Amino acid sequence: MQRQNIRELFPALDQKVYGKPLVYLDNAATAQRPNSVVELQARLARSSNANIHRAVHKLASDATEAYENTREYVRGFLNAKSRSEIVFTSGATASLNLVAFSFGEAFIGKGDEVIVSVAEHHSNIVPWQMLCDRKGASLKVLDIDENGRLSHDALEKLISERTKIVAISHISNVLGLVNPVRDLCAVCHKFGVPVLIDGAQGIVHVKVDVQEIGCDFYAFSGHKIYAATGTGVLYGRKELLDAMPPFMGGGEMIKSVSFSGTTYAESPTKFEAGTQNINAVPTLIPAIEFAKAHETDPAITEFVYRKLTEDERITLYGTGLEHKIPLFSFAVKGAHHEDLALILDKMGIAVRSGQMCAEPLMDRLGVTGLLRASFAPYNTLEEAEYFIECLNKAIDMLV
Amino acid sequence: MTLEEKKQQVIEDFSMYEEWLDKYEYLIELGKALEPFSDADKTEDRLIKGCQSRVWLASELKDGKLYFRADSDAIITKGIISLLIDVYSGHTPAEISADDFGFIAEIGLKDNLSPTRANGLVSMIETIRKIAGEAGNDAPKNGE
Numbered sequence: 001m002q003r004q005n006i007r008e009l010f011p012a013l014d015q016k017v018y019g020k021p022l023v024y025l026d027n028a029a030t031a032q033r034p035n036s037v038v039e040l041q042a043r044l045a046r047s048s049n050a051n052i053h054r055a056v057h058k059l060a061s062d063a064t065e066a067y068e069n070t071r072e073y074v075r076g077f078l079n080a081k082s083r084s085e086i087v088f089t090s091g092a093t094a095s096l097n098l099v100a101f102s103f104g105e106a107f108i109g110k111g112d113e114v115i116v117s118v119a120e121h122h123s124n125i126v127p128w129q130m131l132c133d134r135k136g137a138s139l140k141v142l143d144i145d146e147n148g149r150l151s152h153d154a155l156e157k158l159i160s161e162r163t164k165i166v167a168i169s170h171i172s173n174v175l176g177l178v179n180p181v182r183d184l185c186a187v188c189h190k191f192g193v194p195v196l197i198d199g200a201q202g203i204v205h206v207k208v209d210v211q212e213i214g215c216d217f218y219a220f221s222g223h224k225i226y227a228a229t230g231t232g233v234l235y236g237r238k239e240l241l242d243a244m245p246p247f248m249g250g251g252e253m254i255k256s257v258s259f260s261g262t263t264y265a266e267s268p269t270k271f272e273a274g275t276q277n278i279n280a281v282p283t284l285i286p287a288i289e290f291a292k293a294h295e296t297d298p299a300i301t302e303f304v305y306r307k308l309t310e311d312e313r314i315t316l317y318g319t320g321l322e323h324k325i326p327l328f329s330f331a332v333k334g335a336h337h338e339d340l341a342l343i344l345d346k347m348g349i350a351v352r353s354g355q356m357c358a359e360p361l362m363d364r365l366g367v368t369g370l371l372r373a374s375f376a377p378y379n380t381l382e383e384a385e386y387f388i389e390c391l392n393k394a395i396d397m398l399v
Numbered sequence: 400m401t402l403e404e405k406k407q408q409v410i411e412d413f414s415m416y417e418e419w420l421d422k423y424e425y426l427i428e429l430g431k432a433l434e435p436f437s438d439a440d441k442t443e444d445r446l447i448k449g450c451q452s453r454v455w456l457a458s459e460l461k462d463g464k465l466y467f468r469a470d471s472d473a474i475i476t477k478g479i480i481s482l483l484i485d486v487y488s489g490h491t492p493a494e495i496s497a498d499d500f501g502f503i504a505e506i507g508l509k510d511n512l513s514p515t516r517a518n519g520l521v522s523m524i525e526t527i528r529k530i531a532g533e534a535g536n537d538a539p540k541n542g543e
């Protein structure tokens with residue numbers, strides 16, 4: 001499909017900001033949604049809005065079917081073994097908190113260790129810190145290599161007998177490099193340590209097969225992969241999910257409730273307390289269908305990478321085109337990221353600036369923040385060229 | 400100039416620029432003209448929280464009037480704070496506390512006024528207000 005035709009599927013792209021055509025390059029934060037997603041959500045709200053799993057009437061059964069079909073669809077998409085391994089959450093953050101809490105309750109005690117990488121999003125750091133504080137466990141930090149990737153050698157050195165889980169990202173939302181998750185999982189499993197992959201960015205850019213990767217948990221958000229906000233997925237290996245206590249208590253997640261003792265339902269229901277995001281979860285299907293059928297123009301990745309690396313005023317973080325996704329975080333000598341973002345905004349270009357929810361990584365890189373441009377399949381090479389042209393103008397204004 | 404006159408002046412200066420980028424050019428000029436703090440001046444207690452860029456604000460009460468100095472690592476932000484401290488320096492805490500800071504919206508920086516975490520303009524204004532409030536409490540009351 002021509003890029004222009006792809007754009008027509010996304011109503012949000014066709015607008016002007018400050019009189020300039022919108023160039024949306026903040027896709028790693030939230031991607032725009034295709035009509036198929038917007039319309040499905042509206043249709044469900046209009047005609048199948050009923051609580052799932054509970055009632056016997058027609059609307060409830062339609063809504064339940066849409067919701068449970070999505071679970072089966074996501075199972076297939078991730079190649080999980082069974083639907084009980086697919087838990088719906090409100091997003092990656094909720095998925096990560098669920099694992100940190102429930103896995104932590106079941107398996108982590110005083111003196112144990114959790115490993116995260118220095119390049120993690122706060123969502124994959126803070127829940128683990130909270131767990132460690134609660135349990136008297138400690139958090140160990142895996143460094144990145146000189147390009148910004150995680151290496152299995154470094155990980156192997158960090159694992160000890162006390163390591164209970166390793167939680168790392170498939171792709172960092174700052175560095176934009178695909179980590180060798182299969183090798184990383186293999187190292188952990190050599191020592192019998194389970195691995196959680198934060199796939200918030202990974203799911204968008206890499207074909208994910210959880211069995212092939214060998215991970216024990218994989219977490220992602222719907223809104224970064226063109227689905228409705230407030231949707232998210234946690235894949236968890238069945239043996240582990242079965243051994244974990246619930247994260248939240250409430251309706252639906254129980255087998256039976258009495259004041260003398262409550263028994264819980266099986267996974268995934270055990271982890272889906274309360275009324276779920278019933279009109280939104282089914283949007284994962286058209287969203288993922290879109291994602292499977294389209295990738296960002298590789299010419300954009302090559303062009304932007306080349307422009308940013310050959311400019312002496314610019315330092316790109318996350319290097320090596322081989323593993324690069326179309327996500328570029330960089331610093332400009334003598335120009336503050338916030339100034340650049342403000343100026344680009346007025347030229348119609350939406351980019352991200354600041355710490356990007358990765359303060360420890362900013363400290364590690366020795367910067368107070370960065371500018372980030374992240375591209376999607378609906379972005380055109382012309383937009384990438386316009387971005388570089390405007391970036392140069394902005395730098396000239398500031399330096 | 401009175402506080403009112405100074406605000407009118409700023410509004411007039413800004414009305415010359417219709418394009419956003421021209422407004423930014425002007426703020427960048429203002430920012431560059433503002434004397435930077437020494438490293439020793441950039442103390443933690445002067446740092447304004449809530450800004451994506453770092454902003455330091457120092458104040459001094461002289462003869463019942465407040466005087467501000469400021470710096471930032473981002474130049475547009477520095478231009479904005481330069482405007483603010485130009486307008487409010489040399490006025491009494493009571494005058495500053497009574498002001499509604501509405502002229503910021505009038506000069507079209509309203510977009511930058513949204514109380515988002517990314518933008519520190521609100522924090523800058525709150526800090527100036529807080530300083531004025533505290534200085535007002537410390538100052539001797541009329542007739543005392």
Ligand SMILES: Cc1ncc(COP(=O)(O)O)c(C=O)c1O
Binds near residue numbers: 092121169171172173
């Ligand atoms: C790598 C990574 N992990 C986790 C998250 C958190 O996702 P959400 O805010 O959708 O829960 C993000 C989103 O920015 C991310 O990029």
